[in-house]
Amino acid sequence: METADTRQEILIQASKLFKRLGYRATTTREIAKAVNIKQPSLFHHFPNKKAIVEEIFALSLNEAAIRIDEACRQQGSVSERLHQYLVWDFSSLHRMPMAMSAIYTGDALKSPELAELADKLKAFYRSLEDLIAQGIRSGEFVEIDPALGRLMVASITIAHLEYAEEAVIEDPDRLAREGADFVLRAFRRPEQA
Numbered sequence: 001m002e003t004a005d006t007r008q009e010i011l012i013q014a015s016k017l018f019k020r021l022g023y024r025a026t027t028t029r030e031i032a033k034a035v036n037i038k039q040p041s042l043f044h045h046f047p048n049k050k051a052i053v054e055e056i057f058a059l060s061l062n063e064a065a066i067r068i069d070e071a072c073r074q075q076g077s078v079s080e081r082l083h084q085y086l087v088w089d090f091s092s093l094h095r096m097p098m099a100m101s102a103i104y105t106g107d108a109l110k111s112p113e114l115a116e117l118a119d120k121l122k123a124f125y126r127s128l129e130d131l132i133a134q135g136i137r138s139g140e141f142v143e144i145d146p147a148l149g150r151l152m153v154a155s156i157t158i159a160h161l162e163y164a165e166e167a168v169i170e171d172p173d174r175l176a177r178e179g180a181d182f183v184l185r186a187f188r189r190p191e192q193a
Helices: 006-021 028-035 039-045 049-073 078-095 101-105 112-137 146-166 172-187
Strands: none
Touching (some): 006 101, 028 039, 078 146, 101 146
């Protein structure tokens, strides 16, 4: 018998299979089996595997894209704006029950049918690079190629995702602050550290 939580369980189990097998190799039959439902029941919740990935991606990126854009447009210290964004982002990611890292590091975003998601991620990255560039121009951040800075932040974010998938996190807010502090120490000029 299916419960109201079946949809979320589909997302959770699919994310674990995507991490273990990859997006392309994971089938809706395997997802249904992992959730302990029949494959036709899965289609009452999601029309296909692509829709499952889109939902997982939306849960991790939609609000983040809004918040990074807001951070770019706000006034004041770039260090504070980036730090606040990262604390929120890491804390949110630590609270998600899904294995999110594979969506970003696996084969999903390389699939032609998910090109729109890859484009959304690129737009998010452009905003992050813009914020880093603002920090460089204001003299708060060391001189660094903003694209490299973005890759560094993305790597720390993936590390947080992978840690959340492997560990029981008792205080996600503390862990998020520690991660954000770590990133800011890398960007700040020595005289501002």
